[in-house]
Amino acid sequence: MSHTLLLVDDEKQVLQFMEPFLRQEGFQTLTAQTGSEALEKAREKKPDLVVLDWMLPEMSGIEVCRELRKMSRIGIIMVTARTEETDKIIGLEVGADDYITKPFSLRELAARIRSVLRRMKGLEFNEQQLRRGELLISESQCRVWKQGEEIPLTPTEFRLLLTLAEKPGIVYSRLQLLAALEDELLNDERTVDAHISRLRKKIEDVPSNPVYIQTVYGFGYRFGGQL
Template structure:
């Protein structure tokens, strides 16, 4: 099956430069012209790799890269006319897998794409999945399956579930869960944790009113059942 690539650039001539060649190389191509459109198409189409321009309307390529990395391990190649080494480091630090400076060779672009895809697929093969009862959790892909069917979780919900499932039997306070899921963006109202746990239960439990996976420890917080 052909890999799907998302090409993101607000200059149509750049898309027209890349798209025919990459189609000829065997890739399925979708395109976006703004940062907001790129995030929407990445969410809906789930491409294998994004070729992402730095300078975009609405959201910059750096902002798009940062948002994608909150919930996805999709391949990302930043493409830009910026040649400073610090710019390259910024791109790599926010999660890009590779970085190319305009102008560039289409053959080199295709080679870089294949290199990133091989690396990502190699990581997927060797990754140890976290299995808890009927649930399978991939930390690197930020994805969860139950009976082989993917369960859609928000980034915060995934982080909460991962924190609990990584240490079954350990009781987490509501504040500890908020710290694990939200890092510096912590709400003082600990009922926020209760709301997130409620939504997670509705998605992973057969009967959210009688949870099998996430147990309430009254007066303390929550724990993940050791043998759900």
Template sequence: MPHRLLLVDDEEKVLEFMEPFLRGEGYETYTARTGREAIAKAREANVSLVVLDWMLPEMNGLDVCRELRRIGPMGIIMLTARAEEADKIVGLEIGADDYMTKPFSLRELSARIRSVLRRMDGHAAAAAPALVYGDLAVSESECRVKKGGKEIPLTPTEFKLLLTLAARPGIVYSRLQLLQAALADDILNDERTVDTHISRIRKKIEDDPSRPAFVQTVYGFGYRFGDRA
């Protein structure tokens, strides 16, 4: 079955720009022009990925992104005219997998969609027993992370980073190695992106993110997973 994409923008001309091209790429597409409509359609259509504009009526894209993360696993690519690095970091912090500034090319958008979907498909296809460390369980086959029995929502990129580290506790990975492992299809990301994702992972799985027990920094080298079990 083709992947289902939800395209969210309050400008009809932007939707008309994206939708025919992505349908031609083989995707099943849905559109929404407000935040609330986007949330409703994401639930109804069980979409694989959302291309989400930052500036929307009723709810802005950041608030929509937070709500989408509560619905279930899906890729999220933010679109915005805001090009500052700080804005990109904010988008990643609240759960986006990728970030594109307007104007953008349809070929680049398609490449980024494929990149996120490949990471998601790879997670779903994997079959391996859960990695359990104390009260933290990382299941590659189910693409799920649980802490104390409670499921922790992670983006596909966050999951891939955590899985890479957890699979080999104690091994130190450089930022470049983690970038290649989790974001290999997206050559437009840089090593600082890893730090942003690691920060988000810590906020979700660590009892005290300022003193992480699981995802630890090795200063001057990179990161490692600490097995505290």
């Protein structure tokens, strides 16, 4: 099945650079040059993944990413010329699944798109539910509820939560959590911290004093062993 991509960049030349190649790679494409146009098309057309430029007029890519994440668990890849590590972490914390810096090759972009789509599709499990404290985790539906209210998670966040929740009390290093994501393009241990931080904000009552996703200093993370 062909996936639909929404390509968002304020420079028409960049869109003309990406779109023909991605169509040749088998994707259907939509384009937008402003944040408001991107949000409108995302609502109407419901693409599978958004390739989102950081620097946009009127509304930044970061703001668009936040709004997209409120709508759904759509795949999001941030594209930017910014190379600072803090910028990358900001992008991941607001909901991006991946991050690519300019200049980039079209082959690398296609590989990262397929990587995110594979993570989204790969969340397929036998019917089973895990109940951990106030959390109910459905493996087959890739959905999580807290006290009956659904918590929208990205594919990466869900896989991290599931990995930790399956074995409460077991400490996982960042490298082990990266391996659990089964994605060769995710190889930076520090991105685990960003995803964990975002996950805590969604599932913890007090993210600075987590009950579920606990830090074991010098080692990694564990799911609250008392649950």
